[in-house]
Amino acid sequence: MTREEIEKLIxxxxxxxxxxxxARAMTIIASKGTLDMAYPVLILATTAAxxxxxxxVFFTFYGLDIINRHxxxxxxxxxxxxxxxxxPVPNIIGMLPGMTAMATAMMKNWMGKxxxxxxxxxxxxxxxxxxxxxxCQMTMDVMGIKKEDLIDGLEFGGAATYLGEAAKAQINLFI
Numbered sequence: 781m782t783r784e785e786i787e788k789l790i791x792x793x794x795x796x797x798x799x800x801x802x803a804r805a806m807t808i809i810a811s812k813g814t815l816d817m818a819y820p821v822l823i824l825a826t827t828a829a830x831x832x833x834x835x836x837v838f839f840t841f842y843g844l845d846i847i848n849r850h851x852x853x854x855x856x857x858x859x860x861x862x863x864x865x866x867x868p869v870p871n872i873i874g875m876l877p878g879m880t881a882m883a884t885a886m887m888k889n890w891m892g893k894x895x896x897x898x899x900x901x902x903x904x905x906x907x908x909x910x911x912x913x914x915x916c917q918m919t920m921d922v923m924g925i926k927k928e929d930l931i932d933g934l935e936f937g938g939a940a941t942y943l944g945e946a947a948k949a950q951i952n953l954f955i
Contacts, residue, residue, distance in 0.1 A: 805834040805949035807942065812955070813845025815855040815887055815899070821846065821955050822902035829909035833951070836912035838942040840919045847915060847930050852899050857883040907933045914941060 781789075806828045810821040821837060828835040845851045891898075897905065906913060914935045920926070927936070935941075946952045 804832060805836075805945075806951035807835075807946045807949045807953070808837045809942065809952075809954045810837055810839045810843035810846055811841050813842035813848075813851070813855060814857060816857045817843075817955060818846045818852075818855055818899050819891075819896075819902075822899065822906060824953065824955075825911045826902060826905045826909055828951075829906065829911050834949075835910075836914055836942075836945045836949075837906070838914045838916060838937075838945070840916035841923075844915060844919060844923070844925055844930070846899065847903065847913060847934060848925070849931050850929060852903065852931065855899060856881075857887045903931060912945070914945075916942075 806824075808821055808825055810817070821843075825835050825837050839847050845855060903913070912935055913931075913933065914937050915927075915930055916938060917936045918938050920936075927934075
């Protein structure tokens with residue numbers, strides 16, 4: 781092999797390794813702030829981090845409730861229009877007072893039976909695992925949410941911040 785061929789081979793292998801490293805990234809957009817939508821976001825994010833994927837979660841619109849220090853421990857499960865309810869609940873029944881509390885208690889009971897971590901605990905695990913938790917600054921401005929309303933350890937950014945993360949990720953989820 782000539783020196784030129786060897787250098788070309790080395791360059792190709794370096795590019796392959798860099799591409800492989802970039803492929804080990806995942807982003808999630810969290811757009812809903814209910815208990816039944818917070819769990820998938822945080823379970824996927826913490827699992828990805830445990831698998832050595834560079835992981836970021838972009839919280840926008842009602843997804844900001846998941847990281848709101850005043851709300852995250854008391855997220856609810858709305859039964860109205862929720863096709864995941866174990867017994868099909870007609871919307872008219874789901875609108876009755878107390879049905880949201882009942883659906884929420886039911887989900888918390890299920891999670892407790894399998895010793896599932898709470899949302900605050902999963903957020904702690906995510907931060908300890910190096911998951912980037914990014915709050916959408918534009919949504920915060922629109923909804924009047926202040927930085928001090930949110931948990932510690934967050935980053936702040938807009939659509940360009942998310943797209944920068946997503947451009948280098950192989951897995952991009954919208955939940």
